[in-house]
Amino acid sequence: xxxxxxxxxxxxxxxxxxxxxxxxxxxxxxxxxxxxxxxxxxxxxxxxxxxxxxxxxxxxxxxxxxxxxxxxxxxxxxxxxxxxxxxxxxxxxxxxxxxxxxxxxxxxxxxxxxxxxxxxxxxxxxx
Numbered sequence: 043x044x045x046x047x048x049x050x051x052x053x054x055x056x057x058x059x060x061x062x063x064x065x066x067x068x069x070x071x072x073x074x075x076x077x078x079x080x081x082x083x084x085x086x087x088x089x090x091x092x093x094x095x096x097x098x099x100x101x102x103x104x105x106x107x108x109x110x111x112x113x114x115x116x117x118x119x120x121x122x123x124x125x126x127x128x129x130x131x132x133x134x135x136x137x138x139x140x141x142x143x144x145x146x147x148x149x150x151x152x153x154x155x156x157x158x159x160x161x162x163x164x165x166x167x168x169x
Contacts, residue, residue, distance in 0.1 A: 082103060082106070082107065083099075083100075083103050083121070084099045084102070084103060087099045087100065087103070088122075088125050088129075088141065092140070093140050093141070093143035093144040093146070093147045094144075094147050096122070096140070096141065096144040096147070097118075097144045097145075097147035097148040097150075097151055098147075098151065100118040100121060100122055100144075100148060101114070101118055101148065101151050101152065103118070103121075104117040104118035104121075114152070115148070115152040115154065118148055118152075119145060119148055119149075122141065122144060122145060122148065123145070125141070126138065126141050126142065
């Protein structure tokens with residue numbers, strides 16, 4: 043008959059189920075960013091120095107893609123937003139600001155009205 047361990051006593055925990063998962067790649071979002079079904083991205087597009095350069099690269103990729111399901115603007119903005127949302131917690135605030143500015147740059151490049159996202163980002167991500 044098994045007895046309950048006393049309060050405060052150390053017991054061995056088994057982590058057999060988590061061990062098998064540890065060998066599997068955990069960052070599915072990195073895989074999506076690198077090998078998107080919607081469009082082929084330029085290598086290290088999100089590491090480019092300026093918001094304008096990021097936006098230009100995303101615009102080129104979206105316009106060249108024949109696999110995307112929506113308009114080029116929407117595909118490019120969706121990929122940028124996806125990256126910010128998935129990697130944002132590990133990015134420095136300055137990088138998040140640059141990527142948020144890239145959204146406005148994309149809007150300009152596609153002839154869309156900016157919606158004040160820079161102001162929105164400043165309220166939620168103070169410097």
